[in-house]
Amino acid sequence: MLGSLEGIRVVDVTMSVAGPFATQILGDLGADVIKVERPEVGDDTRRWGPPFWDEDESCTFTALNRNKRSVVLDLKAERDREAFIELIGEADVFVQNIRPGSLTKLGLGHEEMRAINPRLIYCDMSGYGLKGPQAMSPAYDPLMQAYGGLMSLNGEEGRAPARIPASILDQGTGMWTAIAVLDALRSRERTGKGAHVHTSLLNTALMWLPAQLAGYFAAEVIPPRLGSGTIGIYPYAAFPTADNWIIIAAGNENLWQRLCGAIDREELTRDPRFLLNPDRVAHREELFQELATTLRGADGVSWVTKLTAAGVPTTPIQTLDQVVADEQVAAIGALPELPHPRIEGFRIVNLPIQVDGEYAPVRRVPPLLGEHNQEVLGDRSTTEGGKKES
Numbered sequence: 001m002l003g004s005l006e007g008i009r010v011v012d013v014t015m016s017v018a019g020p021f022a023t024q025i026l027g028d029l030g031a032d033v034i035k036v037e038r039p040e041v042g043d044d045t046r047r048w049g050p051p052f053w054d055e056d057e058s059c060t061f062t063a064l065n066r067n068k069r070s071v072v073l074d075l076k077a078e079r080d081r082e083a084f085i086e087l088i089g090e091a092d093v094f095v096q097n098i099r100p101g102s103l104t105k106l107g108l109g110h111e112e113m114r115a116i117n118p119r120l121i122y123c124d125m126s127g128y129g130l131k132g133p134q135a136m137s138p139a140y141d142p143l144m145q146a147y148g149g150l151m152s153l154n155g156e157e158g159r160a161p162a163r164i165p166a167s168i169l170d171q172g173t174g175m176w177t178a179i180a181v182l183d184a185l186r187s188r189e190r191t192g193k194g195a196h197v198h199t200s201l202l203n204t205a206l207m208w209l210p211a212q213l214a215g216y217f218a219a220e221v222i223p224p225r226l227g228s229g230t231i232g233i234y235p236y237a238a239f240p241t242a243d244n245w246i247i248i249a250a251g252n253e254n255l256w257q258r259l260c261g262a263i264d265r266e267e268l269t270r271d272p273r274f275l276l277n278p279d280r281v282a283h284r285e286e287l288f289q290e291l292a293t294t295l296r297g298a299d300g301v302s303w304v305t306k307l308t309a310a311g312v313p314t315t316p317i318q319t320l321d322q323v324v325a326d327e328q329v330a331a332i333g334a335l336p337e338l339p340h341p342r343i344e345g346f347r348i349v350n351l352p353i354q355v356d357g358e359y360a361p362v363r364r365v366p367p368l369l370g371e372h373n374q375e376v377l378g379d380r381s382t383t384e385g386g387k388k389e390s
Contacts (some may be wrong), residue, residue, distance in 0.1 A: 003030035019097035021174030027067030148205025
């Protein structure tokens with residue numbers, strides 16, 4: 001059963017997406033995550049919307065902050081600062097993604113915190129990294145998708161570059177942070193010492209492009225934007241049918257032969273332009289037109305049924321309402337409904353890990369701002385802390 005981080009305390013001074021996603025993973029794995037928020041406003045995502053759950057709880061915030069306790073502290077106020085330092089002295093892990101240099105100005109940088117607690121694993125997350133001309137620049141996911149090259153490759157040739165709709169760099173950086181914390185905790189078991197862990201959105205952007213960068217290193221060729229396609233394989237993309245689009249992934253010669261047989265276009269396998277995968281990649285536009293002409297002759301469901309029966313990997317392109325209603329998604333229990341004291345019909349996306357057939361338990365729903373000041377801080381809680389949301 002998941003939960004090996006039980007007994008590990010994480011002090012979380014993060015906002016927006018990357019940091020909260022990292023600490024939610026740690027919380028799902030059993031850690032006691034104390035989310036330290038600013039008085040009155042808290043995490044920026046508390047106000048991101050609409051849509052909202054139950055009129056006033058941000059869907060973005062609730063998606064990223066389960067299995068945490070919220071306390072409100074003003075780190076510029078002496079009493080709150082002292083309470084925060086006590087939390088650091090008791091913590092195993094500290095995670096922050098606020099503007100570079102902000103905590104150092106308050107005397108709460110890496111060196112100061114490690115002096116307070118030598119066993120502390122101190123994690124900072126940045127946009128561009130800790131050094132270089134852009135180190136102090138603000139960074140958000142769309143900025144970094146543009147700067148790191150992802151956006152230049154996404155979308156269709158001849159049209160504007162497109163951002164990947166998911167916050168792939170924020171969430172990816174959160175994943176790398178959680179992995180790094182697990183490694184640092186394991187190392188601490190052997191050495192007794194903490195560590196300084198750093199991750200950045202720029203590093204994550206580059207890590208998502210290993211094949212594309214390897215191709216550039218080898219041939220100095222900038223890949224074109226391929227829409228739903230990919231480099232090096234074809235047909236391996238979206239194709240139109242009479243009523244919608246489907247994805248076909250004929251990734252080897254056997255599947256190519258099967259595809260042509262299933263759509264009654266065996267002559268394509270003998271066409272010199274399409275004999276082998278490198279030929280098909282070189283002539284992808286011509287092959288797209290040949291396949292599209294045939295596939296437009298029937299509806300998407302019919303083609304998916306026929307191609308699947310022939311052993312050709314294919315799927316309809318589902319919208320979110322279809323995904324939520326999908327029997328396979330239901331079968332794996334990925335989107336469960338959970339009891340919530342304020343929100344009827346509350347659902348989450350499970351951490352995508354199962355151990356012995358079980359997902360990570362949800363011990364706490366996303367907290368109200370300052371909900372746990374008294375529980376966590378006790379007498380150290382200030383009168384300003386703990387703004388309750390109705």
